[in-house]
Amino acid sequence: MGLARNVENSDLMIKDTIRTIGQVTEIVKETWRSQGDHLLAKRVAQAMPKVGKRLRKKTTSSPARNYGHEDLIQAPWYMRFAGYFCHFMLFAVGFFRESIWGHGPINSELKICEKNRDGYSPMYIGFEGFYIRNVFRRLAHCFRTPIASAPGGEVDVLEHYSENAGWTFNINQNHMKTCINFGSYNYLGYAQTSGPCTAAAIQSIQTSGLTSSSARQELGTLSYHRQLETTVSEFLGKEDAITFGMGFATNVLNIPRLMDKRTLVISDEKNHASLILGLRLSGATVRVFQHNNPEHLERVLRKAMLHGQPRTRRPFKKVFIVVEGVYSMEGTIVRLPEIMAIKKKYKAYLYLDEAHSVGAMGPNGRGVVDYYGLNPKDIDIMMGTFTKSFGSAGGYIAGSKRLIDHLRANSQANTYPTSMSAPVANQIIEAMKQIMDKDHGDGMERVRVLARNSKYIRRRLKQLGLVVYGHDDSPVVPVMLFVTTKISYLLGEMKKKGIALVGVGYPATKISHERSRLCVSSSHSKEMLDYCVNAFDEIADKMNIRYNRGAHLDMSEVQY
Amino acid sequence: MMMPGGHGNENPNTNYMNGRGFWIFYLLVLGGVHIILLSVPVSLFSVAWVWTLTHVGHNAIQFWFLHWMKSHPWITFDQGSNRRLTHWEQIDHGVQYTPTRKFLTILPIMLYILASGYTRYDKIHFAINTLSLASVLIPKLPWFHKVRLFGINKY
Numbered sequence A: 001m002g003l004a005r006n007v008e009n010s011d012l013m014i015k016d017t018i019r020t021i022g023q024v025t026e027i028v029k030e031t032w033r034s035q036g037d038h039l040l041a042k043r044v045a046q047a048m049p050k051v052g053k054r055l056r057k058k059t060t061s062s063p064a065r066n067y068g069h070e071d072l073i074q075a076p077w078y079m080r081f082a083g084y085f086c087h088f089m090l091f092a093v094g095f096f097r098e099s100i101w102g103h104g105p106i107n108s109e110l111k112i113c114e115k116n117r118d119g120y121s122p123m124y125i126g127f128e129g130f131y132i133r134n135v136f137r138r139l140a141h142c143f144r145t146p147i148a149s150a151p152g153g154e155v156d157v158l159e160h161y162s163e164n165a166g167w168t169f170n171i172n173q174n175h176m177k178t179c180i181n182f183g184s185y186n187y188l189g190y191a192q193t194s195g196p197c198t199a200a201a202i203q204s205i206q207t208s209g210l211t212s213s214s215a216r217q218e219l220g221t222l223s224y225h226r227q228l229e230t231t232v233s234e235f236l237g238k239e240d241a242i243t244f245g246m247g248f249a250t251n252v253l254n255i256p257r258l259m260d261k262r263t264l265v266i267s268d269e270k271n272h273a274s275l276i277l278g279l280r281l282s283g284a285t286v287r288v289f290q291h292n293n294p295e296h297l298e299r300v301l302r303k304a305m306l307h308g309q310p311r312t313r314r315p316f317k318k319v320f321i322v323v324e325g326v327y328s329m330e331g332t333i334v335r336l337p338e339i340m341a342i343k344k345k346y347k348a349y350l351y352l353d354e355a356h357s358v359g360a361m362g363p364n365g366r367g368v369v370d371y372y373g374l375n376p377k378d379i380d381i382m383m384g385t386f387t388k389s390f391g392s393a394g395g396y397i398a399g400s401k402r403l404i405d406h407l408r409a410n411s412q413a414n415t416y417p418t419s420m421s422a423p424v425a426n427q428i429i430e431a432m433k434q435i436m437d438k439d440h441g442d443g444m445e446r447v448r449v450l451a452r453n454s455k456y457i458r459r460r461l462k463q464l465g466l467v468v469y470g471h472d473d474s475p476v477v478p479v480m481l482f483v484t485t486k487i488s489y490l491l492g493e494m495k496k497k498g499i500a501l502v503g504v505g506y507p508a509t510k511i512s513h514e515r516s517r518l519c520v521s522s523s524h525s526k527e528m529l530d531y532c533v534n535a536f537d538e539i540a541d542k543m544n545i546r547y548n549r550g551a552h553l554d555m556s557e558v559q560y
Numbered sequence B: 001m002m003m004p005g006g007h008g009n010e011n012p013n014t015n016y017m018n019g020r021g022f023w024i025f026y027l028l029v030l031g032g033v034h035i036i037l038l039s040v041p042v043s044l045f046s047v048a049w050v051w052t053l054t055h056v057g058h059n060a061i062q063f064w065f066l067h068w069m070k071s072h073p074w075i076t077f078d079q080g081s082n083r084r085l086t087h088w089e090q091i092d093h094g095v096q097y098t099p100t101r102k103f104l105t106i107l108p109i110m111l112y113i114l115a116s117g118y119t120r121y122d123k124i125h126f127a128i129n130t131l132s133l134a135s136v137l138i139p140k141l142p143w144f145h146k147v148r149l150f151g152i153n154k155y
Helices: A002-034 A037-047 A049-058 A077-101 A126-142 A196-208 A223-236 A247-258 A273-282 A294-307 A336-346 A368-372 A401-410 A422-436 A443-463 A484-497 A526-543 B022-039 B047-068 B087-094 B099-118 B123-140
Strands: A154-161 A170-181 A240-244 A263-268 A285-289 A318-324 A349-353 A381-385 A395-399 A476-480 A502-504 A515-519
Touching: A077 A126, A077 A484, A077 B022, A126 A484, A170 A526, A196 A422, A223 A240, A223 A395, A223 A422, A240 A247, A240 A401, A247 A273, A247 A349, A247 A381, A247 A395, A247 A401, A263 A273, A263 A294, A273 A318, A285 A294, A294 A318, A294 A336, A318 A336, A336 A349, A336 A368, A395 A401, A422 A443, A443 A476, A443 A526, A484 A502, A484 A515, A484 A526, B022 B047, B047 B087, B047 B099, B047 B123, B087 B099, B099 B123
Parallel strands: A263 A285, A263 A318, A318 A349, A349 A381
Antiparallel strands: A154 A170, A240 A395, A381 A395, A476 A515, A502 A515
């Protein structure tokens, strides 16, 4: 009797299992079709918790896609104290010197003071130039290096020298050095002087001239503007797009048209100056959340929504979340799936600034939305620039037709500035066509090479023991130095070896977070990347920047 | 490049004191200066006078840099909203009772208590130390945020 019951029970269990597998397969098929595999696991987990956990293990994304655990190694204590002490000494010496000898070099006509201004109130506050006069001046030879060629994979760097300790600089026209260019935003290598994009741009000068001589709303909308906008909207998968001549102005002048004082905006801590300026001009209530932290975003959003408008406590008319695709100083990629889930839960709008990620991320080069495999229709406003990945200039906003029509009529960036020039627009059109169409050119190949290059150089630099912030897939590679003086030494030594780097220090970054930022490009060959990594290896011990030594480093051979 | 505010941190004056290790660095510098003063072999520099000197000197420097100097040593992109504010008023964007503000308030008080002890509560030392402490504590009170007495140091 008991045995028969056991057999019957096991029969039922088998039927149950088969039914469960059937249900799970249905969910898998449906979710796979519309969304990415990370959301698949979530859907399955909602249906059946135990099965979901097992599936989640199997369908974990590739290691390169793991987000949220970038090496946030901080500076060691002695470095911090050294950095603070350096700034302290420079400030102390500066105060002493300026209180006695005034601003400017001692015993020179370059003394910094306003002339013939007796009885007038001062035009500038002398104190606001203190940092530049005392700290930046001593490192000024690292920055603003003049170049003499197009900023492709290699760039001709001129030497500039100062005869009076950094107050003024002269350029040595004869001394030119070709260096590997890791400083320019040239992700897909379109900043070149030959090739189909350049040919298309030059051809367009002969048909349309160099300028349209008018604003968009007057006589300045020519056929190539419409062609560019349809190309951009097709590239991104949105209904319509509008383009402007300047990327910075796109943010600053359009955000006030979309957000007003009855809007709540939650923006990332490390958003770009253009977004911050646009938000300030709009008059919206802005709350800041910790960089790339969706849990904090949700807490801040809830608290601010419950609080309401500042004085009257009435509910807000609109709620926006403003994030960037790839952050250019940190190299982190936005955690878009979680932020999208929060946006949908609280019915907020999402403004995505893809200045550094359009063209550079994703298997098809369409940006972070493509990288995560999400639906571009879910993002309300997609903004980006053409400067970084397309070798051109200008910015765009893409969205629904209704939104773009509103901007066409109301945006000041459309009404006043002269419209985009013909070669600039045609360069972008040709570059986008090359990326969209596999047979048309080598655009897709460039996207693939960029992804390969980024992963390769990141892993190899990490293997050296250097601290590299950001996610494994982003093309922006910040190598942490943690002390301002190391920027000067690193840039000098690298220039001698023929590598052009960019260094960033305080106050652009936080006080102990000085870094050197490499921008990987698809015009870098494997030999160039190897040369750069070997150069870092040679001077890393002397500079003491191997902050991440240890047995936990993955020293396996990195395949290209 | 070294331009403030390019990426989120508009006026670094507001939060560099929250950075890791700044408080300990501040205490180390103060302790180092104190030890150097203690090591001076002149007989005038007795323990009592060195403690008063450290206390008064620290308060004077703090008053000058936190409560007298206005604006910031760099040009920011916030249209000069901090140009009339002293460093103390800029810390944490004017939010009161933050950890940095509490640290900077407690430190002179601790120094005062130590100085009073080491000077054996002598009358002259008491007068000097108390006046110095008052000069550096009163501007830190929340009621004195953005207050300029008699229009001194307004512009």
